Amino acid sequence: MSERALPLHAQVERSLRDRLGSRDLRPGDLFPSEAALQQEFDVSRSVVRQALASLESEGLIHKVRGRGSVVAEHREVHRDVLRSGLRLESDGGGEVSTRVDAYDVVPRPDHLASITGEQVLQLGRVRSVGGVVLSYIRTWLPVDVAEAIGETDLEDASLHQLLADRLGRHVVGGHNQVRAVPATAALAERLGVPVGAPLLLLEGRSVDRDGAALEEFSTWHRGDLAAFDVEAVPPSARDGDGRLERLARTARELLAEIETLR
Amino acid sequence: MSERALPLHAQVERSLRDRLGSRDLRPGDLFPSEAALQQEFDVSRSVVRQALASLESEGLIHKVRGRGSVVAEHREVHRDVLRSGLRLESDGGGEVSTRVDAYDVVPRPDHLASITGEQVLQLGRVRSVGGVVLSYIRTWLPVDVAEAIGETDLEDASLHQLLADRLGRHVVGGHNQVRAVPATAALAERLGVPVGAPLLLLEGRSVDRDGAALEEFSTWHRGDLAAFDVEAVPPSARDGDGRLERLARTARELLAEIETLR
Numbered sequence: 001m002s003e004r005a006l007p008l009h010a011q012v013e014r015s016l017r018d019r020l021g022s023r024d025l026r027p028g029d030l031f032p033s034e035a036a037l038q039q040e041f042d043v044s045r046s047v048v049r050q051a052l053a054s055l056e057s058e059g060l061i062h063k064v065r066g067r068g069s070v071v072a073e074h075r076e077v078h079r080d081v082l083r084s085g086l087r088l089e090s091d092g093g094g095e096v097s098t099r100v101d102a103y104d105v106v107p108r109p110d111h112l113a114s115i116t117g118e119q120v121l122q123l124g125r126v127r128s129v130g131g132v133v134l135s136y137i138r139t140w141l142p143v144d145v146a147e148a149i150g151e152t153d154l155e156d157a158s159l160h161q162l163l164a165d166r167l168g169r170h171v172v173g174g175h176n177q178v179r180a181v182p183a184t185a186a187l188a189e190r191l192g193v194p195v196g197a198p199l200l201l202l203e204g205r206s207v208d209r210d211g212a213a214l215e216e217f218s219t220w221h222r223g224d225l226a227a228f229d230v231e232a233v234p235p236s237a238r239d240g241d242g243r244l245e246r247l248a249r250t251a252r253e254l255l256a257e258i259e260t261l262r
Numbered sequence: 263m264s265e266r267a268l269p270l271h272a273q274v275e276r277s278l279r280d281r282l283g284s285r286d287l288r289p290g291d292l293f294p295s296e297a298a299l300q301q302e303f304d305v306s307r308s309v310v311r312q313a314l315a316s317l318e319s320e321g322l323i324h325k326v327r328g329r330g331s332v333v334a335e336h337r338e339v340h341r342d343v344l345r346s347g348l349r350l351e352s353d354g355g356g357e358v359s360t361r362v363d364a365y366d367v368v369p370r371p372d373h374l375a376s377i378t379g380e381q382v383l384q385l386g387r388v389r390s391v392g393g394v395v396l397s398y399i400r401t402w403l404p405v406d407v408a409e410a411i412g413e414t415d416l417e418d419a420s421l422h423q424l425l426a427d428r429l430g431r432h433v434v435g436g437h438n439q440v441r442a443v444p445a446t447a448a449l450a451e452r453l454g455v456p457v458g459a460p461l462l463l464l465e466g467r468s469v470d471r472d473g474a475a476l477e478e479f480s481t482w483h484r485g486d487l488a489a490f491d492v493e494a495v496p497p498s499a500r501d502g503d504g505r506l507e508r509l510a511r512t513a514r515e516l517l518a519e520i521e522t523l524r
Contacts, residue, residue, distance in 0.1 A: 180485035
């Protein structure tokens with residue numbers, strides 16, 4: 001159905017829903033007034049009111065006495081990409097569950113840079129938080145991992161915990177890339193979103209303490225449910241509260257003291 | 263137009279384009295063979311060949327003698343979110359340009375957590391790399407910044423450089439969030455993408471050396487052109503190549519040496 005065929009209030013509603021979805025308007029922000037929306041869309045006040053009532057009934061905005069409408073807080077799952085690269089942190093404390101969707105030994109895809117061998121173990125897992133599907137995880141592992149970790153072991157389990165417990169290999173970090181991509185039909189079905197919906201894709205590889213590759217992965221997260229937290233700090237500031245600076249001062253004082261003793 | 267109304271080869275082509283766009287198939291990967299695609303889509307070889315010819319003519323895949331088709335490398339702009347939170351790094355070394363789209367003193371939006379005052383300076387800037395529009399940057403600053411930095415100062419300039427040069431305030435880091443969101447009509451027009459296209463949104467606030475807030479921003483990047491790099495490392499590994507360990511050893515040796523001199 002083309003935009004033109006929609007009733008006016010539905011057109012206004014869709015446009016406002018877009019602005020909320022894109023975070024052009026953010027939680028906590030005052031929503032534009034009825035008068036401002038009337039002017040922006042060149043429609044009657046009753047059309048604006050119909051659109052607002054729809055958004056309000058879905059909990060996207062709410063009325064605040066004396067202020068008008070305010071953009072509602074939005075439940076989403078945050079993931080600290082920097083510190084762990086791994087751990088899901090649910091705002092609401094929802095339980096994390098994992099379903100294994102694929103467990104196959106396949107010819108090694110050429111894009112895998114860190115895993116060698118003719119074949120690799122490829123996993124497909126659907127991860128949910130609080131009963132809602134959040135992400136689809138595709139993981140590639142050296143093929144001999146299949147001897148230590150079976151398909152059923154992975155149900156509702158942490159792959160990294162299994163790698164540590166069964167193989168004594170500990171994930172300590174890795175190189176990740178983040179992209180916004182459209183959902184294919186297959187991803188849309190797994191994640192319960194429309195085809196083409198924005199997904200937050202985390203691609204990466206994990207290494208152990210010795211820098212040896214443990215896994216590569218692509219994790220597609222529902223864009224409407226997931227946010228990644230990234231603390232940006234320059235190298236010089238990474239020691240927290242200037243402890244390196246204090247150590248340097250101590251070292252300089254020590255050298256000066258040694259000079260006086262010579 | 264519904265999917266059913268498209269000719270078969272165009273349906274296959276769209277589906278394959280989705281798989282490339284979503285990075286279900288990644289640059290360097292062997293593309294599925296003609297025989298595999300015939301089977302997957304239940305179509306004739308000539309339909310598959312038409313679809314592949316289309317993708318090849320656009321440079322999305324290319325034939326490799328004796329191997330079949332391979333997913334082509336894709337030009338994109340990488341941004342190191344962790345280290346700078348700021349700097350664009352173009353793969354191709356394309357020149358970065360900035361056009362000021364909005365420069366307004368507005369009532370402070372309620373979501374701004376770090377900037378105080380009744381009013382703020384709100385900027386809208388379009389950033390291009392190598393002549394291609396990459397992102398739309400909305401920035402909020404304390405209103406008095408307007409006295410030091412005018413609209414024309416910001417054309418093809420770095421805001422952070424201006425904050426350093428004119429106000430002696432240096433951005434050293436901040437807290438960022440990354441999301442995948444759909445393009446609104448307004449963003450789609452600015453970025454030259456269809457409405458609803460996936461955008462990679464970086465939201466954040468920047469602080470100076472004293473931890474004082476300098477700005478808040480939302481930057482919407484074209485999902486098909488941008489990737490963020492994030493190095494995930496545990497706190498204990500952040501000193502690079504064990505330099506802190508080496509310093510500690512030097513300190514212990516120094517103390518031992520001092521003991522012998524007593």
